[in-house]
Amino acid sequence: MIQPQTHLNVADNSGARELMCIRVIGASNHRYAHIGDVIVAVIKEAVPNTPLERSEVIRAVIVRTSKELKRDNSMIMRYDDNAAVVIDQEGNPKGTRIFGVIARELRQLNFTKIVSLSA
Amino acid sequence: MQSFIGGSIRLGQRQGFPRWNRAQFKSSAKAYLPSQSSSNAVQGTNNSIKSPNNHLLQFLGTTFVSQANGVCSVPVLSPLAAMMSSSSSIYMTTAAFPNMHSSEPFPDVPTRIKFKRLDKTAKHIMQIVDKEAVEEVKRQRDVPEIKPGYIVQLKVEVPENKRRLSTIKGIVIARRNAGLNTTFRIRRMVAGVGVESLFPLYSPNIKEIKVLDKKKVRRAKLYYLRNKMNALR
Numbered sequence: 001m002i003q004p005q006t007h008l009n010v011a012d013n014s015g016a017r018e019l020m021c022i023r024v025i026g027a028s029n030h031r032y033a034h035i036g037d038v039i040v041a042v043i044k045e046a047v048p049n050t051p052l053e054r055s056e057v058i059r060a061v062i063v064r065t066s067k068e069l070k071r072d073n074s075m076i077m078r079y080d081d082n083a084a085v086v087i088d089q090e091g092n093p094k095g096t097r098i099f100g101v102i103a104r105e106l107r108q109l110n111f112t113k114i115v116s117l118s119a
Numbered sequence: 120m121q122s123f124i125g126g127s128i129r130l131g132q133r134q135g136f137p138r139w140n141r142a143q144f145k146s147s148a149k150a151y152l153p154s155q156s157s158s159n160a161v162q163g164t165n166n167s168i169k170s171p172n173n174h175l176l177q178f179l180g181t182t183f184v185s186q187a188n189g190v191c192s193v194p195v196l197s198p199l200a201a202m203m204s205s206s207s208s209i210y211m212t213t214a215a216f217p218n219m220h221s222s223e224p225f226p227d228v229p230t231r232i233k234f235k236r237l238d239k240t241a242k243h244i245m246q247i248v249d250k251e252a253v254e255e256v257k258r259q260r261d262v263p264e265i266k267p268g269y270i271v272q273l274k275v276e277v278p279e280n281k282r283r284l285s286t287i288k289g290i291v292i293a294r295r296n297a298g299l300n301t302t303f304r305i306r307r308m309v310a311g312v313g314v315e316s317l318f319p320l321y322s323p324n325i326k327e328i329k330v331l332d333k334k335k336v337r338r339a340k341l342y343y344l345r346n347k348m349n350a351l352r
Contacts (some may be wrong), residue, residue, distance in 0.1 A: 005197075022311065044270070073324050080313035080345065101309040104277075 001067040002033040002082060009042065011063055011083040011102075012095030012117075015050025016043045019060055019084055035062050035069050036109045038091075039084065051088070052094070060084035061091070061111060063102050079104060085114055093117065249298035256299070256321040261282070263328055265303050265320065267291050268336035273305070273318070274327040284326055287316065290334070292341040294320075306344060 002008065006021045019041035024033040028077050033039050046054045064079040071077070079101070086094045091111060098118040107115045256262070265271060269291045275286040289307030292315070301320040306313065318325060 006238075068317075073321050073322065075322075076317035078315040078317075080315075081313075099310070100312045103312060 009083040014086040014095035015052035018045040025062045252299045268334040270332035272329045
């Protein structure tokens with residue numbers, strides 16, 4: 001349940017450390033973003049000497065949420081943090097490595113590169 | 120004679136007198152008790168009354184069974200029950216049947232099947248169905264007991280993977296009992312991130328559950344572990 005002003009960890013090595021969500025793509029007001037949704041975010045904290053800098057507006061896809069993710073076989077997954085992966089306009093990740101665990105639902109949403117980079 | 124007619128009488132009596140007027144009965148089965156003048160159709164639930172010693176009871180039993188297609192209507196035994204109430208102290212007991220006419224002993228009467236009022240049975244019929252479903256699953260698979268604080272290893276079949284079973288190992292932090300939908304939560308560390316998963320206990324996707332260890336906890340729900348950031352599991 002990510003909404004604007006939500007801070008998210010970054011799960012790749014693109015150079016950003018922490019993002020703040022500005023907008024949920026493809027949604028009107030009062031909609032929350034879940035795993036697999038693309039958001040527009042601003043970088044709040046960045047690793048020095050990387051292409052991405054602080055207060056840069058980028059897009060990201062959410063890979064982990066503290067809100068439960070329900071599956072069809074009535075399994076529920078819940079992560080301990082909210083995390084996103086920085087992507088570009090097409091949906092390819094900007095980083096080269098993914099940290100942490102990724103939900104399996106991203107595979108069906110055509111983020112195959114992200115899924116293949118993760119474990 | 121009165122003592123031979125087991126649960127049906129009790130059922131008829133439990134309805135009470137004024138209920139007969141509202142009772143519905145199908146005229147397709149007019150069971151005439153041989154020793155009575157006349158009585159209305161007897162319909163009941165699908166519990167059979169077996170007493171091999173008595174022809175009357177057998178007769179009643181067969182009428183019950185023959186119409187026991189899930190029809191639950193109020194059985195009507197008006198003249199019979201009238202006779203009962205006027206005469207006897209045989210009341211709605213589920214205890215041992217008072218042996219008034221104990222001329223004939225019952226050596227092999229089976230344990231009496233308790234009859235509830237049919238609307239009372241209907242209220243918890245879902246409970247009965249649920250219990251049966253749980254027993255069915257337990258017969259097919261061996262489901263161990265899982266309590267909070269157990270360290271558990273599961274083998275889960277994931278339909279997306281399809282090739283092999285994934286092993287999930289973690290500590291049970293909660294268990295919610297709801298019949299067939301009993302669920303339990305497992306908390307584990309995956310690649311530096313804490314993940315909680317909730318599984319139905321009787322899910323067919325869970326191929327195997329193995330209890331590895333039991334930790335002593337003094338709580339039913341161990342949600343405090345979220346803040347403790349358990350590095351051990």
